[in-house]
Amino acid sequence: MKSIGVLMTCPMHKYLEQQLETHFNLFKLWHCNSSITEFLKTHQGNTIRAVVGNTEIGADVELIASLPSLEIVASYSVGLDKIDLRKCEEKGIRVANTPDVLTDDVADLAIGLILGVLRGICASDAYVRIGKWKDADFGLATKFSGKSVGIVGLGRIGTAIAKRAEAFGCSISYFSRSQKPFANYKFYSNIIDLATSCQILIVACALTEETRHIINREVIDALGPKGILINIGRGAHVDETELVSALLEGRLGGAGLDVYENEPDVPEELLGLGNVVLQPHVGSDTVETSDAMADLVISNLKAHFSKKSLLTPVI
Numbered sequence: 001m002k003s004i005g006v007l008m009t010c011p012m013h014k015y016l017e018q019q020l021e022t023h024f025n026l027f028k029l030w031h032c033n034s035s036i037t038e039f040l041k042t043h044q045g046n047t048i049r050a051v052v053g054n055t056e057i058g059a060d061v062e063l064i065a066s067l068p069s070l071e072i073v074a075s076y077s078v079g080l081d082k083i084d085l086r087k088c089e090e091k092g093i094r095v096a097n098t099p100d101v102l103t104d105d106v107a108d109l110a111i112g113l114i115l116g117v118l119r120g121i122c123a124s125d126a127y128v129r130i131g132k133w134k135d136a137d138f139g140l141a142t143k144f145s146g147k148s149v150g151i152v153g154l155g156r157i158g159t160a161i162a163k164r165a166e167a168f169g170c171s172i173s174y175f176s177r178s179q180k181p182f183a184n185y186k187f188y189s190n191i192i193d194l195a196t197s198c199q200i201l202i203v204a205c206a207l208t209e210e211t212r213h214i215i216n217r218e219v220i221d222a223l224g225p226k227g228i229l230i231n232i233g234r235g236a237h238v239d240e241t242e243l244v245s246a247l248l249e250g251r252l253g254g255a256g257l258d259v260y261e262n263e264p265d266v267p268e269e270l271l272g273l274g275n276v277v278l279q280p281h282v283g284s285d286t287v288e289t290s291d292a293m294a295d296l297v298i299s300n301l302k303a304h305f306s307k308k309s310l311l312t313p314v315i
């Protein structure tokens, strides 16, 4: 497969890059100082048959249109919001992603964010480091065990979060497009009702046109001044301007965020808030999971070019 051209859109994981280099003819889009069109002219764009993208740069209409021989987009991510799926479908381009292998890590981080916010883990760590403990005790935090947890999207990741929260004695409810026959949790067909009924609301659904800004002012106000919002989905699930003002005005109790609307930009106002825990979109960023995601990308590409079934097909 050494002669097959594969285009990587941006730096992701070194091991993935090495594997792609070993098995394919790898082109790196970030080595391009000119326009994509110029880059592809000089790097024989017509030999590129696969794109490997991620949550930062996927495959948009422009990229797809500039690759006449494109057969497959193998995303180093579970999220598909940076891929123009409609265009891929229309052109018969296959799409694969990396589900399952990252579920545990993302669910673990969601619980970490809850504990971080409620127990003030980051704030109290800073308290110890700057020597404030010598002057006074840190003060009281908020208990997690036994709280009511609402989950937006009960897919693989939402279900893994629910299982973990159950182990903390939490009651679980969820909102999704339809009731899940496998789940023994309370279902809400209206997200406002879910937000009203829970103390911690976790966003764990895919980003689509329907779920963009699903967390709006009404939902935030329904969650209320004691409520906590956790987002391990995508920044655009949340109306960030509304989130910031709710936090500043005390209309929301706190937030644990791994994702933002304009990554890597984080709203300045959040940086000074003690009831907010911020992560730099690292839900699946462990060595183990990143290697497993890379292996899955390679396996999907190899399967496609050997005319076998994709392991994790989207299209």
Ligand SMILES: O=CC(=O)O
Pocket: 055, 076, 077, 078, 079, 080, 102, 283, 284
């Ligand atoms: O955000 C992470 C992913 O989509 O894999």
